[in-house]
Amino acid sequence: MADPIPTTPAARKPAVLLFATDFSDASRFAATTAREHAMRAAPSELHIVHVLEAMVAPMSLEVFAVENTGTVLGQALEDARVRLQALCREVECGANVTIKGHLRVGASAAEVIALAQEIAADEIVVGSHGRRGFTRIVLGSVAEHIVQKAPCSVTVARPRDASGDLVIEAACRECIAVREASKGESQWCARHAEHHPRAHTYADKVEGVAGGWQSILGSQQG
Numbered sequence: 001m002a003d004p005i006p007t008t009p010a011a012r013k014p015a016v017l018l019f020a021t022d023f024s025d026a027s028r029f030a031a032t033t034a035r036e037h038a039m040r041a042a043p044s045e046l047h048i049v050h051v052l053e054a055m056v057a058p059m060s061l062e063v064f065a066v067e068n069t070g071t072v073l074g075q076a077l078e079d080a081r082v083r084l085q086a087l088c089r090e091v092e093c094g095a096n097v098t099i100k101g102h103l104r105v106g107a108s109a110a111e112v113i114a115l116a117q118e119i120a121a122d123e124i125v126v127g128s129h130g131r132r133g134f135t136r137i138v139l140g141s142v143a144e145h146i147v148q149k150a151p152c153s154v155t156v157a158r159p160r161d162a163s164g165d166l167v168i169e170a171a172c173r174e175c176i177a178v179r180e181a182s183k184g185e186s187q188w189c190a191r192h193a194e195h196h197p198r199a200h201t202y203a204d205k206v207e208g209v210a211g212g213w214q215s216i217l218g219s220q221q222g
Contacts, residue, residue, distance in 0.1 A: 012043065014043045014044050014045050014098070015038075015041035015042075015043075015044040015045070015122050015123075016044070016045045016047070016119055016120055016121045016122050016123075017034060017037055017038050017041065017044060017045065017046050017047065017121065017122065017123050017124075017125060018047045018048075018049060018112070018115060018116050018119065018121040018123070018124045018125070019031060019034035019046060019047070019048045019049070019091075019124075019125045019126070020049050020050075020051070020108070020112045020124065020125070020126045020142075020146070021048060021049070021050050021084075021087065021127070022050065022051075022108070022127075022142075023050065023080075023083055023087075024127065026127035026128060026158065026159075027127040028127075029127060029157055029158070029159045030125055030126060030127030030157035030158075031048075031087065031090070031091055032157075033125055033155060033157035034046060034048075034091070034125040034157075035091045035093055037123065037125060037155065038093050038097045039093050039094070039096075039097060041122075042093070042094075042096035042097050043096045043097070044096070044097050044098075045097070045098045045100060045119075046091070046093065046097055046098070046099050046100070047100045047101075047102060047115070047119055047121070048084065048087060048088055048091070048099065048100070048101050048102065049101075049102040049103070049104060049111070049112060049115055050080050050083070050084050050102075050103055050104070051104045051105070051106060051107070051108040051111040051112065052073075052076060052077055052080050052103070052104070052105045053105075053106075053107070053108060077103070077105070080103055081103055084101045084103055085101060087101075088100075088101045102115055108142045109142045109145035109146050109149070112124065112126070112142075112146055112150075113146060113149050113150055113151070116150060116151055116152060117151050121151070121152050122152055122153070123152055123153045123154070123155060124146060124150050124152060124153070124154045124155070125154075125155045125157060126142070126143045126146055126154065126155070126156055126157070127143070127156070127157055127158065128141070128143045128156050128157070128158045143156050172189060172191075172192055174189035174190075174191070174192075175187065175188050175189045175192055177189070
């Protein structure tokens with residue numbers, strides 16, 4: 001008699017997620033995202049990596065630690081180890097998610113990408129500082145480099161920023177007059193009816209105008 005066909009499905013290979021942290025506020029927000037993704041993909045592995053920036057990366061972390069014992073870099077390494085261990089405990093996800101910490105020395109983006117390849121990561125989660133202008137030119141964007149070179153999907157977790165580059169302008173009185181006179185058939189005054197490089201965004205209420213003008217249109221391109 002033939003053996004019965006097994007009805008229990010084969011165990012699924014655990015999903016592998018890699019979360020890169022620099023212990024900043026942006027990374028703390030990203031940690032929540034990484035934890036949520038790991039729990040959603042369970043059974044899974046959540047690898048947490050911190051890269052200690054150094055001009056020259058050593059052959060191994062152990063060699064680096066021994067050679068720099070008692071130095072400023074050695075102390076930085078020990079501090080990073082303590083913080084990484086605390087973070088691993090903080091993001092604990094239950095029995096179906098295995099947490100593993102990694103501490104590396106070198107260029108952040110390159111080390112994160114290398115680790116992702118080593119562990120065959122399915123997803124990388126990283127925070128973004130949202131740097132702009134001169135700061136970004138000088139420091140570059142680790143998140144951007146990871147997105148460009150990563151061997152897998154990358155999630156850039158960034159908290160909603162209500163300020164951003166958006167400037168809320170007071171509603172144009174001439175536009176309001178046009179809307180009232182046309183009973184909504186026309187929306188813009190002659191000046192704002194011209195093409196503009198960016199959309200106009202108006203505040204909900206305008207001081208001195210009865211009732212204000214509700215921004216039901218959101219932003220409009222002139």
